Amino acid sequence: MLRGLCTAVATGAALLTTQACADPVADFYKGKQVQVIVGYGPGGGYDVYARLMARHMGKHIPGAPSVLVQNMPGAASLIAANYIYARAPRDGSVFGLIDRGLPLMAVVKSNPNVQFDPAKFTWLGSSSNGADDGFVLMTRKDAQARSLDDIRRKGGPNVRVGVTAIGATDTEAAKLLRDVVRLNIQIVSGYRSGNDINLAVDQGEVDARPTTYSSLFSTKPDWLKQDGNMHILVVMGRDTRMPQYPNIPLARELVSDPKDKDLVDLADMPFRAPWPWAAPPEVPADRAKALREAFLNTSKDVAYRAEATKLTLDVTPMDGADVLAMIKRASEFAPDVLERMRALQNNEVSGEKR
Numbered sequence: 001m002l003r004g005l006c007t008a009v010a011t012g013a014a015l016l017t018t019q020a021c022a023d024p025v026a027d028f029y030k031g032k033q034v035q036v037i038v039g040y041g042p043g044g045g046y047d048v049y050a051r052l053m054a055r056h057m058g059k060h061i062p063g064a065p066s067v068l069v070q071n072m073p074g075a076a077s078l079i080a081a082n083y084i085y086a087r088a089p090r091d092g093s094v095f096g097l098i099d100r101g102l103p104l105m106a107v108v109k110s111n112p113n114v115q116f117d118p119a120k121f122t123w124l125g126s127s128s129n130g131a132d133d134g135f136v137l138m139t140r141k142d143a144q145a146r147s148l149d150d151i152r153r154k155g156g157p158n159v160r161v162g163v164t165a166i167g168a169t170d171t172e173a174a175k176l177l178r179d180v181v182r183l184n185i186q187i188v189s190g191y192r193s194g195n196d197i198n199l200a201v202d203q204g205e206v207d208a209r210p211t212t213y214s215s216l217f218s219t220k221p222d223w224l225k226q227d228g229n230m231h232i233l234v235v236m237g238r239d240t241r242m243p244q245y246p247n248i249p250l251a252r253e254l255v256s257d258p259k260d261k262d263l264v265d266l267a268d269m270p271f272r273a274p275w276p277w278a279a280p281p282e283v284p285a286d287r288a289k290a291l292r293e294a295f296l297n298t299s300k301d302v303a304y305r306a307e308a309t310k311l312t313l314d315v316t317p318m319d320g321a322d323v324l325a326m327i328k329r330a331s332e333f334a335p336d337v338l339e340r341m342r343a344l345q346n347n348e349v350s351g352e353k354r
Contacts, residue, residue, distance in 0.1 A: 025290045028092070029063030036069045037084055037096030039077020040164075044194035045215030047071065048311060049127050049275050050097045053295075056304040060294040073192050076168030078102060078113060081278070085116035088280050092287030095124060095279035100270040101169040103323075107330045108338050110345035111167055118327050120281040122288050123320035124295040127275035133214045133314055135173055135237040135271055136248075137161070141229050143207035148233045148249070151184045158186040159233075162197040162206035165189060167345070169270055170197075173210040173236055175347055176267050181254045183234070194219065201230075208233075212274060213242070217312030236264075237271025262337045263344070269330045273323045292320050 038050035051069050058067040072080040077099040088094040103118040105111050139145075144157040151159050163171040171189060178185040188206050191197045197209045198220050213235075216223055223230040235242055236251045252264045279291060298304050299317035308315045331338075 023062055025286050026062035028287065029061055029065040029290075032063070032065040032093060034058070034061065034065045034067045035088075035094045036067055037072050037080045037088070037094065038069060039072060039074075039080030039096065039098045041071055041073040041193035041195065043219070045212055045219060046077070046097055046099070046275070047193075048215070048218050049313065052304065052307060052311065052313065053097075053127070053277075053298060055307070056301050057294055057298045060297040060301070062290055072096075074165075075113070076101070076165040076171065078111070078165075078167055082113075082115040084278055084280055085121060090280045090282045092279065092283045092291060095122075095277060095291065097127075097275060097277055099168050100274045100276055101167060101172050103273075103276065103327050104172075104266070104270050104330055104341070105167045105345060107327065108342040108345065110342045119324065122279035122281060122283045122291075123323040124277040124279060124292050125299075125320050126273040126277065126318040126323055127299070128214070128314040128316045129318045129322075130237060130271045130274040130314075131316060133212060133237070133271070133274065134235045134242050135169070135210060136213045136232045137173075137177065137208055137210050137234045138201075138216070138223055138230050139208035139233050140201065140204070141231055145184060145207070151233065152182075152254070153184070156184050158184045159208050160186045160188055160206040161208045161210065162191055162200050163187055163189050163210070164191050164193070164197070170194075170210045172267065172345060175344055176236075176264065177210075177234065177251060179344060179347060180260050180263055181234075181251050183254075210236075214312070214314040221312075237268050237274075259337070259340070262333070263340050266330065266333050266337055266341055269326060272326045273318055276323055295319075 036050055036054045038047050040046045054067040054069045058065055080096055081098045081102050084096050106114045106118045139159055143159055145151045145159040150156050161174045163174050174185055174187045177183045200206045201209055222228055232245055232248050234251055235248055252261055255261055296317055296319060299315055305315055
């Protein structure tokens with residue numbers, strides 16, 4: 001009887017040890033496929049960042065699930081953002097990369113099709129903090145408007161700027177440059193991805209595109225050659241001029257009215273978290289924590305960083321709390337500034353692509 005009691009005690013102790021060592025997060029993810037949604041089509045900067053993260057992140061998530069990328073383009077990634085927020089499973093099996101401009105659109109309430117509260121996403125972080133980057137107006141040298149003086153001159157020639165859709169950073173940047181900085185810009189919207197705009201620029205269908213400088217290294221390195229057919233006319237999303245282009249002005253330098261400067265500062269906010277990763281609201285706390293840690297640990301991964309270097313991608317990661325803080329700062333601008341941004345985002349573009 002004593003021997004049986006000892007066996008029972010030993011068995012109970014073993015069971016308690018096993019239960020204590022069990023990892024419910026690893027148990028959930030083991031053998032699963034995690035879905036990464038990217039709000040644009042293949043080939044552009046968002047897609048490049050998403051696929052790079054997907055190739056390396058699985059090994060940093062407890063249980064080592066497989067990670068599959070799904071492109072969900074449309075409405076400047078608003079379709080993807082609405083899906084992640086309202087329809088995707090809230091169990092930690094789905095997260096994605098959305099346009100940096102969508103949180104600001106939600107803050108200023110400029111689009112009734114926004115189905116999310118940006119403060120309620122489960123933010124994982126941003127692939128970079130944008131401090132070493134810039135959002136540039138990249139223009140053909142043989143366009144009718146060949147210089148900043150040309151597009152600033154009243155009655156001067158227009159530069160045709162290709163963009164994706166209302167709410168996308170490229171569209172909102174182009175409208176700000178046209179309506180606040182007062183550059184001679186004709187906006188041509190409706191492209192499904194940055195890759196499509198690149199092709200349109202190369203073919204002369206449009207003259208220019210606003211885009212993240214760092215993404216050009218992996219998507220259009222030929223545009224950055226000094227003897228090439230492209231040059232930068234103006235930069236957004238920075239506090240100081242780009243060291244590589246000290247003679248290229250910032251958008252905020254081209255406005256003098258303090259209220260206009262406030263509007264440019266608000267428009268610059270999305271560039272503080274330029275590659276934002278979000279999971280649905282209400283992901284279980286332990287899985288949300290695991291995903292945030294996996295996101296940051298992937299950004300430190302030697303293989304990830306080596307591949308990012310090869311692709312010339314900026315790796316200066318922000319955590320989810322930093323993204324949420326950026327959204328909070330945007331919401332704290334004066335009401336009249338938020339109203340002007342709402343009006344700007346609701347302004348019409350000049351035309352649709354044929």
